[in-house]
Amino acid sequence: MQAVAYVEPIKAIVDAFNSLPFDNKKASYWSEDETKAVRDVIKDHYIEEQDFRCCYCRRQVLSKNKGDWQGDHIIARDSHAQFMFEPQNLAICCRGCNGVKSNKNVLKNPKRKTFPINSSDYLIVHPHFDDYDEHIRWFGQVCAPRSSSKGAETIELCGLMRFAADYAGLDTDVNDRRFDELVGKLMTTNTKLEGNAVLAGLKVYIDNLPN
Secondary structure, eight states, X not given: OOOOOOOTXXXXXXXXXXXXXXXXXXXXXXXXXXXXXXXXXXXXXHHHHTTTBOTTTOOBOXXXXXXXXXXXXXXXXXXXXXXXXXXXXXEEEOHHHHHHHTTXXXXXXXXXXXXXXXXXXXXXXXXXXXXXXGTEEEETTEEEESSOHHXXXXXXXXXXXXXXXXXXXXXXXXXXXXXXXXXXXHHHOOSHHHHHHHHHHHHHHHHTSOO
């Protein structure tokens, strides 16, 4: 993926932030009125660059309305404000993935001070450094890792199993291996009859979970 490039006058705002002492770089600066133009440039670039697809679930939303997208800091700005405007730390994602991912750690070394530029530095599939399809495969509403710890971590960290739960008519969070096994069966069904039987099993499983 081609990273965003800053040009004047946007570059001046980014350079001014990057030149601040480490302790003066605050995550809250992202939401200041002064940075709105920067945020707009970032979203416009990645909406086009990512072909209107969320970088985590790959769902496509054919809208240039910036309100339909979340500017995502792959490494959370709350923990690493120094990477706030780093082009390779930025992407766009859907509201669902952004909300689930939140400020969770994505680094093998969470105390890293310099920006990591290698795929191996990250726990999840990185939009700039990894080929998504090498790590995660989608079967309609169901996803599975391709023998990849990164794929599995991304599915967990971004809650990508929620699409299977929604498809099955379930409105609860599911983090149990038994659910994963049922979803696995759903992925390999060959007929509508078999698929409906698995969905019924998922419904029974959810109905028996504690409130």
